[in-house]
Amino acid sequence: MLTPTVVVFDLDGTLIDSRGDIVAAVNHALVATGRAPLPGQVIVRYVGDGARALCARAARLPETSESVEDVLRHFLDYYARHPLDFTRWMPGAQEMLERLSDLGDLALCVCTNKPRSTTDAVLAALGVGARFRAVVAGGDVAAKKPDPAPLLHLAARLGVQPHKMVMVGDGPQDIECARRAGARSIAVLGGFASQDELLDARPDVLLRTLGELWDVLRRWRDATVRLSTVR
Numbered sequence: 001m002l003t004p005t006v007v008v009f010d011l012d013g014t015l016i017d018s019r020g021d022i023v024a025a026v027n028h029a030l031v032a033t034g035r036a037p038l039p040g041q042v043i044v045r046y047v048g049d050g051a052r053a054l055c056a057r058a059a060r061l062p063e064t065s066e067s068v069e070d071v072l073r074h075f076l077d078y079y080a081r082h083p084l085d086f087t088r089w090m091p092g093a094q095e096m097l098e099r100l101s102d103l104g105d106l107a108l109c110v111c112t113n114k115p116r117s118t119t120d121a122v123l124a125a126l127g128v129g130a131r132f133r134a135v136v137a138g139g140d141v142a143a144k145k146p147d148p149a150p151l152l153h154l155a156a157r158l159g160v161q162p163h164k165m166v167m168v169g170d171g172p173q174d175i176e177c178a179r180r181a182g183a184r185s186i187a188v189l190g191g192f193a194s195q196d197e198l199l200d201a202r203p204d205v206l207l208r209t210l211g212e213l214w215d216v217l218r219r220w221r222d223a224t225v226r227l228s229t230v231r
């Protein structure tokens with residue numbers, strides 16, 4: 001087993017708790033297009049497959065319907081203006097990012113299905129854009145997670161083999177994307193997916209919070225050092 005050199009984070013539900021802002025933006029879009037707002041706990045169940053899928057599910061439209069465009073436009077416009085009204089770091093996320101950045105020899109990246117405009121707005125508002133070597137957002141490549149394409153795109157951009165990457169995420173989309181790309185996967189509880197959904201996705205490791213990530217990476221690193229000494 002090789003030590004990972006690239007740690008790729010999912011954004012929504014993994015690094016940030018963005019539920020409040022997503023719900024506010026969806027409800028703004030629903031009302032602006034003449035629809036009734038939905039309870040927050042209904043909307044959060046629709047998150048994970050990108051903004052178009054989210055808007056379509058909330059507006060009860062097929063994703064291919066042209067009417068989704070209107071809802072999506074209102075959603076994106078509102079979210080770009082309100083990226084951080086309610087959004088907070090997930091437990092342990094900010095400290096873990098700082099600790100891993102200080103290590104210096106790991107490339108940190110983001111791979112999110114969130115659209116590029118809202119991803120940029122949120123990372124800029126949090127003041128952490130510069131911590132990431134690369135960010136791939138929804139729409140940057142043709143397919144979204146769970147397709148392996150976004151992660152393979154990152155691997156090519158960084159010039160690393162996918163098996164040297166680890167994808168850290170709160171959704172089955174993240175785990176499947178990692179497996180299909182040939183990367184390792186770490187699931188974190190507390191985000192948008194339930195524990196059962198995450199277990200069904202068969203991650204390599206399941207964490208309660210991001211605070212536990214350090215130990216996992218250290219153990220992989222120690223195991224690699226021991227193996228190379230044996231050889």
Ligand SMILES: O=C(O)COP(=O)(O)O
Nearest residue numbers: 011012048049050112113
């Ligand atoms: O916007 C989404 O659908 C989910 O975004 P994520 O990939 O960062 O979880």
